[in-house]
Structures are given as structure tokens and as C-alpha cells.
Amino acid sequence: MLRRLLTRRWLTWLLIAVVWAVACVFLGRWQWHRYEGKSLSQHQVSDNYDAPPVAVTTILPDKRSKLTPNDTWRQVKLVGHYEPAKKLLVRNRPNDGYFGYELVIPFRQDDGPTVLVDRGWIENGRTAAAPETVPPTPSGTLTVVGWLQPGEQATSNKDVPGQVSSINLDRIATLTHDDLLTGGYVLMRTEKPAAPATRKGLAALPKPTPGTYAGINLSYALQWWAAAVGGILFMLYRCWKEEQEAVHGPRPPKPKKPKKVRIWDEEDA
Known part of the structure; x- marks a missing residue:
């Protein structure tokens, strides 16, 4: 062979x-x-x-720390206050088949770094240039629980006042002049005290599917x-089969099975 x-x-x-x-x-x-x-x-x-929330610094101990894939969607708890004057709208964000904005605001912790918080989604206004209304930012000391997310790649450097094209943390830190944690941001789940309900309030982003x-x-x-x-x-x-046929000759074909005679064929004969 x-x-x-x-x-x-x-x-x-x-x-x-x-x-x-x-x-x-x-x-x-x-x-x-x-x-x-x-x-x-x-x-x-x-x-x-749904794991118990932990402090951000247990996962991202300093500004240069990067969020690892294993820690994405970890729940964290923040205590401090928003900086409403520095809020931004992230444009062209989908939610349940519709496009709108996500509202991101720096959150200054009482004991820890300033973290960008994504408070949720707002639908487009009459045009896609801006939403009709932006829900007010709650003031005072708040407790925010949410999920850690990695920052996004910058998709455009085109500046629109009060808007960004992606959640690029370095870019947002430059725009807000904040010493912002750039290793990840927090997608809000709850905040206490809760913000007052409005007719066109923030919509929660859907739970991720695995x-x-x-x-x-x-x-x-x-x-x-x-x-x-x-x-x-x-x-x-x-x-191997070709070699066997060359040495021993081709295998003889199998004999044909006799044709089965049906009862009505015998009767017709």
C-alpha cells in the first residue's frame, strides 16, 4: 500500500x-x-x-485600571451626588427597536473617584436633533446601584453642544473637565431617593441576553x-481498497435477490 x-x-x-x-x-x-x-x-x-453590589474601587482601584471581561456587568454601589451641569446626551442609541438618547452624568462619590453614570434612555423629539424634554437630575446625596460597563470606542469627533456620539470615557472626561474614572462607567439600575416621575421620563435599557x-x-x-x-x-x-483489488482482484458483485411475486401476480398468471 x-x-x-x-x-x-x-x-x-x-x-x-x-x-x-x-x-x-x-x-x-x-x-x-x-x-x-x-x-x-x-x-x-x-x-x-444579580450579584451583591460592591464598591467600584474593589474592581477598578485607580483611574488607570481597565475593566476586564470577567467583571463586566458586576453590580456596584455609589454614594454621592450628580453634577447636573455636566450631563450629556449620547445620540443614536437603540432601545426596543427605537432610536433616541442615553443620558450620562458624572457622579461624584463621597468616598471614591468620580464615575460616569448612564441613567437611562430618552426617546427622540419631533426631529432627531434633540429630545423634547430631558428629565431633571435629582439633587442631594444619592445611592446609585448599577452595572459596570466598559467604555466605547470614539465613533466621531464632531461636537454637538451637550451631545456625544459614543460613551468614550476619555472624550467625555475632556468635555466635562472631570477627573473621571476611565476604566468603565455605570449603567444605572436604581437610585435612592428615586427621581420624581415625569410624563416623558427615563426608560430603562433592556436586560442583556446571554x-x-x-x-x-x-x-x-x-x-x-x-x-x-x-x-x-x-x-x-x-x-487500501484499490491496493486490495489490485492484489486479489475486484470483489464479485452480490447476487441479485429474486423478484418477489405478489399474490395478485400469481392470480393474473
């Missing part, structure tokens, strides 16, 4: 099988990475979303890796 495998024809098929196996290995790795990403996302939502079941990507990865081995084994089997 080895001598037959080293012929030009079978070396070509071997090369094709190896290329197929390499492609399957890379496709399997791609599905494996998707599985890991989905598993991490599901872990963040299931384990962090995404599609991660196990399906693991299954795809295993299938691709099995296909990598299967392609080479199939090629080797065909080579």
Missing part, C-alpha cells in the same frame, strides 16, 4: 486531504473561539447581573475536527 500511496496520483489526493484537514482545523478553532466568547458572555450575565446557546459552537468545533481526521482516513481507505 505504501508504494501505491507514493505514486503521483495518490500523493495528489494526499495533498488534497491534508489541505482539507488544515482548513477543518482552522474552522474548528474559529468555532471554539466563538464557544469561548459566548460562554464568557453567558457567565457574565448569569453570575454578575446570546445563543454556546454548546452549539462547541458541537460545530468537534465536527470540524472530526472531519479533518475523517478526510485523511477516507483517502487512506480508498488507497
